[in-house]
Amino acid sequence: MAHTRPYYAQGGLSAAYYDLLTSLDPTVAADIDVYADLAAPGADLLELGAGSGRLTFALAERGFSVTGVDIAPAMLDLARARLATVDATVAARITLKLGDLTALHLGRTFDAVFCPFHTLAHVPAGQAWRNAFATTAKHLRPGGLAAFHLPSLDVMAALPPVNPTIAVLDQATPDGGRLQLFVRDRTFRPTQGRLDQVIEYRATDLRGATRISAERLVFYMTQPDPFAAAAGLVADRPPAPMGEAGAIHIFRKT
Structure with a gap:
């Protein structure tokens, strides 16, 4: 990764x-x-x-x-x-x-x-x-x-397994480009009430150039x-x- x-x-x-x-x-x-x-x-x-x-x-x-x-x-x-x-x-x-x-x-x-x-x-x-x-x-x-x-907490605990090949968002951007989000990893630790996710951002501009950023999102509840x-x-x-x-x-x- x-x-x-x-x-x-x-x-x-x-x-x-x-x-x-x-x-x-x-x-x-x-x-x-x-x-x-x-x-x-x-x-x-x-x-x-x-x-x-x-x-x-x-x-x-x-x-x-x-x-x-x-x-x-x-x-x-x-x-x-x-x-x-x-x-x-x-x-x-x-x-x-x-x-x-x-x-x-x-x-x-x-x-x-x-x-x-x-x-x-x-x-x-x-x-x-x-x-x-x-x-x-x-x-x-x-x-x-x-x-x-x-x-x-119940919603966090019930999130389904991820499929890292399927975009969870595919959206046009205000500048005419495109933004896609992929959930690359997801782990829920019930004893801590902790949800860990790695979200990959793929931003493509009008010229077709793509920026990729994998970012860790953690929630505690x-x-x-x-x-x-x-x-x-x-x-x-x-x-x-x-x-x-x-x-x-x-x-x-x-």
Whole structure:
């Protein structure tokens, strides 16, 4: 197998095609409405795992002030490039920062904190989750809401064996090229709640030149409520399903 890099690493293709893939994913089609409902219009929001800014910019367009934090420079580069293209009023509501959600110290609090699209599941469900929930509580004002979009453990465990020769996605790209995705390897470790996959990206441009990038995607999943409780957060409402693959869990700071 070719060299495998982490998902969203510099030089890979997962970051470059993130916006295209999320636009095709029905499991995140309604997530912005869930996050917009966490606080009053015009509130200050902290996004842990802002990525390319898909939600950051959409919420700023709705009048929220959003601080978007991400650990992946390649993703923040996309967000910063987008920042230069939006209306100045919207841009003024956005702050982008490089940071780690398990060790973040911004020195201020927010009306709501959210961790979208499986971001928390990228880190091991142990001390890293405890640190992430502590980070959330530290940056959340009393009575504020925190939201975490997490994958379903049952869905992860039930994924079928892979056929590495069949593309799981074959999609035209906005520049007229073509993107194909192949799952080259998949392993689920039930005792860890850990799903390992190697996804191969094949991007072909109009001239027929193809770039290939094999990237490792790892998810960890367990019940979030004990980690939330340890940080002083209590369940505010039942989880909001996002398709069949996961749900947004919402907690309130006591």
